[in-house]
Amino acid sequence: MYTHFFQLGTTPKLSFAELTSVIDAQLLEEITEQIIGMTATDVVDVQALQNRLAGCVKIFENLAVLPTTTPEDIAKAIADHTVDSRINFALGEFATPIEERIDVAEIKKELTQLGKSVRFIEGNRTGISAAVLLHQKKVQEFVIIATPNCSYLARTVTVQNIDDWTVRDRRKPYANRKKGMLPPKVARMLLNINCAYDHSKSRVVLDPFCGAGNILLENAMLGVAGVGVDIDTKSITGTIDNLRWWSETYEKEHNQQVFPGDATHVPEQIASSVTAIVTEPFLGKPKPKPEQVHDIFRGLEKLYLGAFKNWRTFLPNNAPVTIVFPHTMVKDLEYNMTHLIDKLLPLGYTTVSGPLEYSRPDAIVSRSIYTFILKK
Numbered sequence: 001m002y003t004h005f006f007q008l009g010t011t012p013k014l015s016f017a018e019l020t021s022v023i024d025a026q027l028l029e030e031i032t033e034q035i036i037g038m039t040a041t042d043v044v045d046v047q048a049l050q051n052r053l054a055g056c057v058k059i060f061e062n063l064a065v066l067p068t069t070t071p072e073d074i075a076k077a078i079a080d081h082t083v084d085s086r087i088n089f090a091l092g093e094f095a096t097p098i099e100e101r102i103d104v105a106e107i108k109k110e111l112t113q114l115g116k117s118v119r120f121i122e123g124n125r126t127g128i129s130a131a132v133l134l135h136q137k138k139v140q141e142f143v144i145i146a147t148p149n150c151s152y153l154a155r156t157v158t159v160q161n162i163d164d165w166t167v168r169d170r171r172k173p174y175a176n177r178k179k180g181m182l183p184p185k186v187a188r189m190l191l192n193i194n195c196a197y198d199h200s201k202s203r204v205v206l207d208p209f210c211g212a213g214n215i216l217l218e219n220a221m222l223g224v225a226g227v228g229v230d231i232d233t234k235s236i237t238g239t240i241d242n243l244r245w246w247s248e249t250y251e252k253e254h255n256q257q258v259f260p261g262d263a264t265h266v267p268e269q270i271a272s273s274v275t276a277i278v279t280e281p282f283l284g285k286p287k288p289k290p291e292q293v294h295d296i297f298r299g300l301e302k303l304y305l306g307a308f309k310n311w312r313t314f315l316p317n318n319a320p321v322t323i324v325f326p327h328t329m330v331k332d333l334e335y336n337m338t339h340l341i342d343k344l345l346p347l348g349y350t351t352v353s354g355p356l357e358y359s360r361p362d363a364i365v366s367r368s369i370y371t372f373i374l375k376k
């Protein structure tokens with residue numbers, strides 16, 4: 001019997017990979033692409049989980065198995081699970097296969113007959129958006145999760161703090177749009193996925209292409225030590241400014257260090273402490289002309305291969321490397337890093353996760369996320 005459900009965000013495959021890296025996959029079951037059931041055997045700190053996961057919009061606690069999804073049965077189950085006689089409630093539904101929408105007016109009527117004074121807060125079919133629900137402290141949101149075998153009544157217990165994610169996305173002092181900006185949520189998902197493979201005693205994450213420092217900022221949020229390297233001095237000073245801003249905003253020390261340098265020749269004094277690499281390297285121009293793509297991808301492949309060769313000289317055995325690779329389509333031809341991946345195997349890098357796709361709707365170059373383990 002499920003104890004909780006996770007509602008995943010707009011990149012469900014990537015979010016599911018993140019979830020399975022934080023929670024034992026044996027406890028999880030995919031109900032729909034967006035809803036994951038968990039059968040927890042111990043007490044779970046759901047708020048801590050919610051805070052950690054970038055790809056999870058809401059967490060629901062399972063309240064009951066519904067005999068049917070008729071308004072009478074739903075109303076009865078809601079009434080059984082509310083102590084107060086007054087209910088401010090919202091309702092979301094996730095049905096597979098998609099069925100007719102549940103009749104909220106009927107549920108209200110039934111609840112009134114059961115002696116409850118009810119106010120219904122309108123949302124969309126899957127409930128109130130996390131951004132709104134975050135500020136509606138007095139609203140109880142119920143969700144119906146209907147599968148062909150069984151239907152559940154669940155209650156929203158935690159919501160993603162969108163405001164806080166937006167602060168790190170938009171308010172930090174340095175950003176460089178031309179170089180491509182890794183959204184903080186994606187940076188966090190990369191770190192969470194990577195962490196599941198890092199079995200070292202004291203984790204130190206290196207981002208050798210640190211750019212504006214989005215990976216280091218999320219690493220600071222997780223309280224993990226980190227090191228950033230970038231070839232561009234503006235990026236270095238920008239990252240230092242962002243980290244200073246982070247410390248002031250969250251009133252905490254960040255334990256991240258930043259150095260100018262080349263990702264293909266990571267300075268020795270940094271390299272010795274590193275236990276894992278998490279990075280979004282230079283991905284080429286965001287909007288390349290079709291005739292440039294071939295040469296750009298060959299150049300990137302050379303850069304990445306040089307970097308992977310250097311990293312194996314200092315990474316410990318079994319160290320995980322989580323990295324974003326670009327891919328694009330030009331005139332029905334796919335450009336990606338498959339050739340590079342073939343060359344990484346003889347160097348000792350085995351793929352353990354990926355490709356996981358992430359792309360903005362209007363992007364020409366999309367991102368594929370891979371995790372490799374280095375066997376020495």
Ligand SMILES: C[S@@+](CC[C@H](N)C(=O)[O-])C[C@H]1O[C@@H](n2cnc3c(N)ncnc32)[C@H](O)[C@@H]1O
Nearest residue numbers: 182209211212213214230231232262263281282
């Ligand atoms: C896509 S950005 C990284 C974005 C970064 N992950 C972030 O969250 O902001 C790529 C960065 O790689 C840097 N770069 C390019 N070639 C490099 C090299 N050989 N060594 C180190 N950094 C390099 C660029 O200056 C740029 O800041």
